[in-house]
Amino acid sequence: MAKYQILVVEDSPTMRQLITFSLKRLRDVDITEANDGVDGLKKISANKFDLILTDINMPIMDGIKLVSLVRNDANNKDVPIVVITTEGGQEDRDRALALGANSYITKPINATTLLDTAKELLGM
Amino acid sequence: MSNEEPDDKKKSPENTYLKTERGEEIMHIMQKGAEFTHELIKENERLRFRNAQVEEINKTLEMSVAGGVGTDEINKLLKKLSSIEDEKEKLLEKYKAVEEENKDFANRYLEIEAENNNLANLYVASYQLHSTLNFNEVLRIILEIIINLIGAEDFAIMMLDEKTHKLSAVATEGIDQKDVPVSVQGEGIVGKAAKSGENYFADPLPPGGTPVDLNKPLVCIPMKIKERVIGTIVIYKLLQQKEAFNKLDYELFTLLAGHTATAIFSSKLYSESERKLSTIQGFIDLLTKQPQK
Numbered sequence: 001m002a003k004y005q006i007l008v009v010e011d012s013p014t015m016r017q018l019i020t021f022s023l024k025r026l027r028d029v030d031i032t033e034a035n036d037g038v039d040g041l042k043k044i045s046a047n048k049f050d051l052i053l054t055d056i057n058m059p060i061m062d063g064i065k066l067v068s069l070v071r072n073d074a075n076n077k078d079v080p081i082v083v084i085t086t087e088g089g090q091e092d093r094d095r096a097l098a099l100g101a102n103s104y105i106t107k108p109i110n111a112t113t114l115l116d117t118a119k120e121l122l123g124m
Numbered sequence: 125m126s127n128e129e130p131d132d133k134k135k136s137p138e139n140t141y142l143k144t145e146r147g148e149e150i151m152h153i154m155q156k157g158a159e160f161t162h163e164l165i166k167e168n169e170r171l172r173f174r175n176a177q178v179e180e181i182n183k184t185l186e187m188s189v190a191g192g193v194g195t196d197e198i199n200k201l202l203k204k205l206s207s208i209e210d211e212k213e214k215l216l217e218k219y220k221a222v223e224e225e226n227k228d229f230a231n232r233y234l235e236i237e238a239e240n241n242n243l244a245n246l247y248v249a250s251y252q253l254h255s256t257l258n259f260n261e262v263l264r265i266i267l268e269i270i271i272n273l274i275g276a277e278d279f280a281i282m283m284l285d286e287k288t289h290k291l292s293a294v295a296t297e298g299i300d301q302k303d304v305p306v307s308v309q310g311e312g313i314v315g316k317a318a319k320s321g322e323n324y325f326a327d328p329l330p331p332g333g334t335p336v337d338l339n340k341p342l343v344c345i346p347m348k349i350k351e352r353v354i355g356t357i358v359i360y361k362l363l364q365q366k367e368a369f370n371k372l373d374y375e376l377f378t379l380l381a382g383h384t385a386t387a388i389f390s391s392k393l394y395s396e397s398e399r400k401l402s403t404i405q406g407f408i409d410l411l412t413k414q415p416q417k
Contacts, residue, residue: 013255014268018248022241086271088365106365108275111241 002030004122005047009040009054009066010084015107019053019084022111023118037061041069049079051121056085056096064099071100080121084109242372245273246379253387257394262387263295266357266380271297273376275366276343276359278336280304283355283388284318291318291356298361305338317344318353323377329368336360345377347385354385 006029010016020031032047034040036058044052052070056063063083070076082103083096093104103117118124185198252265263281270276278298282291291314293304307314317324324344343359357380 012268012272014248014252014265015272017252018245018272021244021248086275086277086363088363107272107363108366109272111244112237 003028004030004050004124006031006118007034007040007043007047007049007052008032009034009037009052009058009063011036011055011058015055015084015109018109018111019114022109022114023053025111025115026118026122026124029122037063037066040066044070044073044076044079049076051080051082051118053082053084053118056083056087056092064096067096067099067101082114082117082121084114242375245372246375249273249376249379250383253383257391259388259391259395262384262391265387266384267295267297269376269380270357270359274359274373275363276361277363278361279357279359281355281357281384282307282314284309284353291315294355299336299338303338304358312339313341314344314356314358317346318356321346321348321351321353323381325369329362332362332364332367343377345381347388348381349385349389354389357384 004026006023008016008019008023008031010019010033016033016035020033023029023031032043032049034043037054038061040052040054041061043049054063054066063085067081067083070079070081077100080102081100082105083101084105084107085092085096086107087093088106096104102121105113105117249269252269253262256262256265266281270279276297279296280293280299280301281295282304283294284291289309291307291309293301295301296304307318309315310319313324323346324341326340326342329342338360341358341360342362343357345357346353347355347357
């Protein structure tokens, strides 16, 4: 089992594959994928993650709701969360950060930025 | 008024005694001064002698250095000094070269990193486009790629009707499909791009916040199988944070031009063949089925 467990919550298979593909360049990481907020929440309750990356606009449960639920979960309230979204407005950024997201990345993503953020939050 | 002392005062024994004592004191001071001067002369002589000695040594050393003749030790030291100087120069040169090489490596690393990222994006786009033979899924994947990898907000995928030579939207994002104007091949920005097969980019890109004009797209990418255009990707508005296109975007547009066309064409052919197969199967079943009595 790898040292770091990462969860990627993204409804778009293209983005999910791209994020996973980029994160696999980090050493000693295991990546779990989830299709939406509900799927993500199920996986969070079943496993312990060191980092969560989530989209905002997703069916069933959006990323904002997911961030809020994770922050209110005693077992996972300290897990670093990165929001990856198309929403580039300052209000959206402020809202996500106010709810407890640690970082906010806008699409289209730059793999170097993504990796640097992940490394920083994982303490690599 | 006379300055001379009165005679009675000059001749007194007390006065004589005082004068003698003062004279002795002066003599004593003079003697001390003489001794000090003598000592100074001696010290001066000693220093001059020492100076002469040092000058002699200096001359000898200068002669040794200039003439190459001297003690073995001096020669050895000079040689060593010279070799150390040479070595230092060589090391400095080597250090500079290594530093330059390091800079070059760092730049190359960044280039490779960027190229790696670009390739990852192109790989994922290509992989996803050819991951299905379902027409609607192909359209959905094209939309995803344009939103997530290019960074477009309002755009349409238009297909060319080869009989009417008209282009109409089959999928849109951010705008209503029925609002997208139908273009005639060869007319307007979209029609001309579909006719020529050349990519169109508005130059310069309008600043963010400019209202969308469906007759003035920012980008028009003809989807081609070799030289045959089957439709176009038309972008009207970019995401707020997307200010300009970069090298990767142009590579993605090139990839989209070719790969979307083949993905759409294959999925259409597959759907048609499936439908035909189903019809033929039904017909065969009808022919081979035993009539019920």
